[in-house]
Structure formats: C-alpha cells, structure tokens
Amino acid sequence: MELKKILKQAEATADxxxxxxxxxxxxxxAHPDGYTDKVVEYIKAYxxxxxxxxxxxxxxxxxQNIVARVKGSSKKKVIWVGHMDVVPEGKPENWTYPPYSGTIADGSVWGRGSSDMKGSCAAAMVSxxxxxxxxSxxxxxxxxxxxxxxIGGxxxxxxLAETGKFKGDVCVIGDGNGGGPRAPSIDLGCKGGAGVKLIARGRTAHGSTPFLGDNAISKLIKGVPWVEKIDDFELDFPKDILPVVKGSLEYYKASTPPALYKAMEHNFYTPSVTCNII
Structure with a gap:
C-alpha cells in the first residue's frame, strides 16, 4: 500500500x-431522542x-448503527469507531448560523455536531x-x-461490543481532541479500567464500649494509603506501544503549560486511582 499516494488523495478531499x-x-x-436512522441512510447511500x-x-x-468495510489481504483488522448522535443545541438564537443548517462559511462548517463528531464521520467516509x-x-x-x-452507548x-460485533486487532477512536481541526493528532488513549471493591467485616458495639466491637471502617481506612500508592506505580508498556506514548506527549509539549504537561505526563505513564466511598 502506497502511504504517500493515500495521503495525497486525502489532502485533495477537503471540499x-x-x-x-x-x-x-x-x-x-440530538438527545434526548438521539435518532440516527436518517443519518445512517445518508452514510449508506454514500x-x-x-x-x-x-x-x-x-x-x-x-x-441505528452502520459499518463500512474495506477488506484487506490478511486476517488482521483495524476498527475505527465514531458516533452520529449529538448533544442538544441549546438556544438556537445564540448560534452564529442555525444549528442544523450545516452552513459552510469562513473556512468552517457551522452547526451542532460539526466538530463532535460529524466532521470526523465525514472524513472517515472519504477515507x-x-x-x-x-x-489492495x-x-x-x-x-x-x-x-x-x-448517553453511554x-x-x-x-x-455492539456486548453482542460480539466489534472484533478487531486495533481500535481507533475518531472523536476530536483538544488540538482542534487545524492541529489534529493521534494519541494513545484509554488504558482501560478496573473497579475494585474492598470489603472489611467487623462486629458492632455500643458507643460507650467500642472496645467490645471490631470496627470495619477502621480496617478500611488503614488500606487507603496503600490504594493511593498505586498512582505512583509506573506502567510497563509493550515496546511497540511506548514510542506512541512518547510521541503523543512530545506533540503537546510545546503548546501545554508546564504544570499541566507534568500532570498529563504522569497520567500517561501511571494508573489513575480514585478512592471513592468508605
């Protein structure tokens, strides 16, 4: 596959x-209805x-959901995932152009969802x-x-995931990022998540005789400092992923305030831990 040829073709598709x-x-x-059947008809027609x-x-x-598929010569598969629903438009009178006009002006497409994320969906269609x-x-x-x-998918x-329709080797999330349309980037995103519930058992006692009981809350409190230490545990990245992580960070370094960059760097290399309710 000729990457330069593909990029050249892509650059010519702005209109x-x-x-x-x-x-x-x-x-x-837009929600609360969030109906996408007409959007699917449009994408399907294309x-x-x-x-x-x-x-x-x-x-x-x-x-509705729709998948467009381009078959390759191997069994490996890349999945791109985007969404067609949008958040409510608020007060139409506050918009520069009507929210569902799709007006093209001043080098931009104006309207609800143009950036989140129908613009990305359009780019995926052309791709x-x-x-x-x-x-091939x-x-x-x-x-x-x-x-x-x-609203949670x-x-x-x-x-689609629960019914086994999503099956691939790599997933690319097409949603926009903080760089904006004129500073796009590819980031290594979600590290995944795990919810852990710690259970302590005790024995109740009257407030005047706490020594006769066994306080379960006190046991859990002792575990909080250990939970917080997980936030300092440096992740062991696979060798083929690490350059992507470093590249994502370097891309933002010049345009990110030092304090924010330090926090972002920490989040990239370590787990994020939240201790919720005791």
Missing amino acids: EVAELTSGLVKFNS CDKHGIENEVHAHDPKK ARILNEMD IPNTVEYWFTCDEE GAGAKW
Missing part, C-alpha cells in the same frame, strides 16, 4: 469532506454509490472510499458509525 459534514449536520440527531461494503445494525429501529479504490490493502478496515455515544457501541 468533499466539508460537503459531507454539512449534509450530516442537517440531520437532527457507501452504496462508491461500492463500499456496508451493514446496518440496530438494537432500536430509530437508533473508506479512498481505501476501497486501492488495488494489507488489513481489513471497518468504520463503525454508532448511536448513543453521548446503550444502543450503540456498548450493545
């Missing part, structure tokens, strides 16, 4: 991406037009077209456009 973004924004997929394999998956008829037009690609790429991301990514 196409803008037009697709505008088209996506015109569909009101895929069908360009001969891109696609499937619609829906746990709810009005809240699928470019890869589909290649003679080494790995299969699936572009998943999902619903319900803004119940009919979207969560349902």
